[in-house]
Amino acid sequence: xxxxxxxxxxxxxxxxxxxxxxxxxxxxxxxxxxxxxxxxxxxxxxxxxxxxxxxxxxxxxxxxxxxxxxxxxxxxxxxxxxxxxxxxxxxxxxxxxxxxxxxxxxxxxxxxxxxxxxxxxxxxxxxxxxxxxxxx
Amino acid sequence: xxxxxxxxxxxxxxxxxxxxxxxxxxxxxxxxxxxxxxxxxxxxxxxxxxxxxxxxxxxxxxxxxxxxxxxxxxxxxxxxxxxxxxxxxxxxxxxxxxxxxxxxxxxxxxxxxxxxxxxxxxxxxxxxxxxxxxxxxxxxxxxxxxxxxxxxxxxxxxxxxxxxxxxxxxxxxxxxxxxxxxxxxxxxxxxxxxxxxxxxxxxxxxxxxxxxxxxxxxxxxxxxxxxxxxxxxxxxxxxxxxxxxxxxxxxxxxxxxxxxxxxxxxxxxxxxxxxxxxxxxxxxxxxxxxxxxxxxxxxxxxxxxxxxxxxxxxxxxxxxxxxxxxxxxxxxxxxxxxxxxxxxxxxxxxxxxxxxxxxxxxxxxxxxxxxxxxxxxxxxxxxxxxxxxxxxxxxxxxxxxxxxxxxxxxxxxxxxxxxxx
Numbered sequence: 015x016x017x018x019x020x021x022x023x024x025x026x027x028x029x030x031x032x033x034x035x036x037x038x039x040x041x042x043x044x045x046x047x048x049x050x051x052x053x054x055x056x057x058x059x060x061x062x063x064x065x066x067x068x069x070x071x072x073x074x075x076x077x078x079x080x081x082x083x084x085x086x087x088x089x090x091x092x093x094x095x096x097x098x099x100x101x102x103x104x105x106x107x108x109x110x111x112x113x114x115x116x117x118x119x120x121x122x123x124x125x126x127x128x129x130x131x132x133x134x135x136x137x138x139x140x141x142x143x144x145x146x147x148x149x150x
Numbered sequence: 151x152x153x154x155x156x157x158x159x160x161x162x163x164x165x166x167x168x169x170x171x172x173x174x175x176x177x178x179x180x181x182x183x184x185x186x187x188x189x190x191x192x193x194x195x196x197x198x199x200x201x202x203x204x205x206x207x208x209x210x211x212x213x214x215x216x217x218x219x220x221x222x223x224x225x226x227x228x229x230x231x232x233x234x235x236x237x238x239x240x241x242x243x244x245x246x247x248x249x250x251x252x253x254x255x256x257x258x259x260x261x262x263x264x265x266x267x268x269x270x271x272x273x274x275x276x277x278x279x280x281x282x283x284x285x286x287x288x289x290x291x292x293x294x295x296x297x298x299x300x301x302x303x304x305x306x307x308x309x310x311x312x313x314x315x316x317x318x319x320x321x322x323x324x325x326x327x328x329x330x331x332x333x334x335x336x337x338x339x340x341x342x343x344x345x346x347x348x349x350x351x352x353x354x355x356x357x358x359x360x361x362x363x364x365x366x367x368x369x370x371x372x373x374x375x376x377x378x379x380x381x382x383x384x385x386x387x388x389x390x391x392x393x394x395x396x397x398x399x400x401x402x403x404x405x406x407x408x409x410x411x412x413x414x415x416x417x418x419x420x421x422x423x424x425x426x427x428x429x430x431x432x433x434x435x436x437x438x439x440x441x442x443x444x445x446x447x448x449x450x451x452x453x454x455x456x457x458x459x460x461x462x463x464x465x466x467x468x469x470x471x472x473x474x475x476x477x478x479x480x481x482x483x484x485x486x487x488x489x490x491x492x493x494x495x496x497x498x499x500x501x502x503x504x505x506x507x508x509x510x511x512x513x514x515x516x517x518x519x520x521x522x523x524x525x526x527x528x529x530x531x532x533x534x535x536x537x538x539x540x541x542x543x544x545x546x547x548x549x550x551x552x553x554x555x556x557x558x559x560x561x562x563x564x565x566x567x568x569x570x571x
Contacts, residue, residue: 034376064242064411064481084412087284088372089241108410108482
């Protein structure tokens with residue numbers, strides 16, 4: 015079990031994407047993940063006017079909403095593909111929600127999560143994700 | 151012995167008959183809401199149409215959310231409802247800066263029922279935070295809410311507003327069009343000019359910048375999930391309360407609050423002047439025509455409060471009524487308060503809890519600032535009730551300057567008791 019677990023972590027050091035257009039990336043020690051939304055999602059949403067961030071210490075289950083984004087009168091949930099505890103949120107997005115449109119896969123990450131299990135659901139590499147968005 | 155036995159028998163039979171009747175009645179209702187759940191989730195039903203007889207905004211929004219979550223991924227669902235008078239704010243709005251809570255509170259204070267004769271209150275007016283984005287709106291029985299849930303892949307923000315414009319034009323409302331905010335307006339140009347009747351974004355009365363502003367009759371908001379998109383909107387057909395809507399949507403605290411989140415865009419509104427029931431039918435027909443290529447005409451089913459028996463709908467209903475959703479969901483904001491002798495006090499609120507109290511310069515006495523901080527920091531706004539009583543119970547010795555602050559807070563940050571957990 016332990017061996018499988020570390021294999022899963024190693025495989026996640028590369029940025030991975032979900033079918034819901036979030037991305038996750040493991041820290042060097044594999045204990046926490048940074049979560050954000052993809053460039054594709056940020057573009058599709060239009061001008062972001064508010065980002066609902068989770069509270070630090072929130073426990074989130076795999077597949078549960080960790081926050082939401084509002085753009086052009088639309089609210090969209092941000093889902094976490096992994097269960098764990100929120101350790102840090104990107105407070106800068108409170109001040110400047112529009113930054114989510116500018117650098118969604120870099121500076122405008124959403125939250126960091128200390129993982130409590132393995133990711134669930136389908137995770138894709140950059141290439142797989144690009145193919146997935148082109149299909150849709 | 152015999153008579154009593156006979157009586158016993160009759161009693162027993164009548165209890166038995168009543169029970170049987172009661173359970174048959176229950177099972178019919180039970181079947182009704184079970185059949186709704188099954189029908190809604192059935193992938194064969196690609197086009198579905200529902201209408202609610204409930205006037206409860208919490209019930210209707212929860213049924214709508216249930217439709218969004220459980221209808222088949224490639225289905226399109228129309229849902230129509232009207233609510234009793236209520237103010238509905240967007241998911242990420244600040245109720246203190248968007249709504250005149252003072253007049254809601256006047257209508258809901260304990261021991262005092264609002265009377266229809268008392269302007270501007272029109273009886274009880276609910277306050278609701280919806281799950282979709284956008285701004286604050288007023289609903290009443292003259293406002294038809296229409297909602298469409300469809301696959302996200304084919305969703306656009308205009309598509310179904312265009313459907314409603316087509317339905318309006320067919321009953322002679324030729325000034326109706328979709329505007330750049332995906333809302334529906336009535337053009338107010340005086341002179342008719344040539345226009346393509348198929349173009350739902352222009353009318354024969356559309357004019358440039360100069361001239362009378364179009365009047366808004368329908369406001370849109372959206373909720374997007376992974377595979378599905380919900381577009382819901384108001385439609386002012388025959389509201390008797392048009393003249394007082396601005397009083398509910400203009401807050402005395404607006405200029406004193408610096409809020410994160412979403413501000414409403416205020417627009418002049420108008421009634422279309424159509425009968426609600428007539429237009430409901432017209433819209434159902436337009437919807438059937440639009441989606442007839444996807445299958446047979448949808449059966450229109452009537453929904454109502456009995457559907458709260460569906461656990462997911464009840465759960466959504468309870469969530470909408472919680473204080474946490476109404477008040478703590480409010481994005482961070484700072485209230486700028488004018489204290490005694492023109493001093494300025496800043497109250498920082500996050501998740502509905504007072505986080506900090508600051509002042510610029512040294513004009514507010516240190517002792518006063520300290521007392522206010524002790525009394526208020528960490529306090530949930532919704533637990534405060536009456537500001538004067540609350541502060542008096544916590545600040546000793548009391549001073550008239552605190553009274554000035556309490557009065558200001560009562561005006562700017564009231565928390566109406568809305569019921570619920």
